Amino acid sequence: MSTFYFIAFLSIFFSILVISAKNPVHSILYLILTFFTFTVHYILLNAQFLAIVNFIVYMGAILVLFLYTLMLINLNKESEPVKPFMIKIAGVFGGGILAVAIASSLKLLAKSNPVVLQNPNLGLVKNLGKVLFNEFLLPFEVSSVLLLSAMVGAVLLATKDPKTA
């Protein structure tokens, strides 16, 4: 239990650093650490497959691409857009409303019944694969079609228009 609280503390700590870091590249590096703490959470829950996939896909691929994009953007002070005073006021106002909404919803929060895991080994690769390909085959396949359509869309956006090229 104390491990959980320590890791949870680290997750929240690094998440706060993500949004408070001045330099966007530092912010991405903190995000990588945040995702690493998530991996540790999954291991604590005995969800090995989820842990390692989170490690490979989020830390190893998606955040590398984030970092890649940010490194190519000119992040100098001079190129930063100057925000008018009114927009800052509007931002503070919007943030305040969001804080009120979160605070009021937290006040109504009731403790739900804890979910009891029937099989503690559910997170192992073999069991997870069996569940995914028996019980949840249709949603699994449909989500892969969703990913495929996103991929086709991305390729379509990236191809040159034959008229303008």
Add this chain to the structure above:
Amino acid sequence: MGLDLIFRIVLIVIIFAISLVVAMYSTYAERKIAAFFQDRIGPNRAGPWGLLQPLADGGKMFLKEEIIPTNATPFLFIVGPSLAILTACIGSAVIPWGQKMVIGGHTVDLQVTDINVGVLYIFGVVSLGVYGVMIGGWASNNKYSLLGAIRAASQNISYEISMGLSIIALLMLTGTLSLKEIAEQQHGWNWNVLHQPLGFLIFIVCAFAETNRTPFDLPECETELVGGYHTEYSSMKLGFYLFAEYINMFISSAVMATLYWGGYNYPGMDWVLAHTGPAIGPLIGTVVLFAKIFLFIFFFMWVRWTIPRFRYDQLMDLGWKILIPLAIGNIVLTGVVSTVLKHFGF
């Protein structure tokens, strides 16, 4: 239990030491092999046949002046090479170095840890390896370093996909993600490369790309990028980057030997095991594994001094337009063939 832990710690220390020594002498081997290919003599001044050359090089690296550029981000500038060497070293944790050894009634596993997602662990460590290069290249605050880092990132991401797809075809045959079980299945002569020749070909090409070895060493292409991502580095921090490459080469050779070339298995191993006993027999398997690893390391060097570097667009074309379709085709072929063979009762 206590004894088990001690054995394990000893094993970790031994593997760490071996990785470092192999990496150290790979630099020597590389220079000697390059010299052989180019009809030169190579290093021959420090010690007999130049055998002390790596030590001299290491001493030089340690004693050189430590320079951190004025405009660099100091913390990340140090984190870069540290991360590179860390990710290079942790990959060896799941590789089975030999069969179970029995010493004085105690069974010793020649593997640091057998997690049941071992293959994915290796894959995760590989995908993490690019951060060392990227962070170092960015923190140097130099355009050449940044371009090198960006090339490394795009190259790693592109080749990871085909590497993963080639492993999937292998996993369809083995049915397990544990490297220990994969090694045990290849007992004797039943090596996976005989079942997955195309998969192995794709894997080894991707391994070259992931370790940034020629012909895929575009991140440090000196004709275009001065020194690539490590242009600003000096002394031992540069040494760490170079060293990480050799450790990566050692680990990826070990992974290839384990996944495809039978690991510690060799024909007639049962006969040898029966005649040498359970304390010595497994060590012979370990020696065989190391012989395979050294052959792969030699192959890495052979290719480096034979084939020139790709152009960047050729690299991307090879990764996306040739290797990925080939790997997907390999998966389909493996599925069809194994189903048909099962149907006819093989």
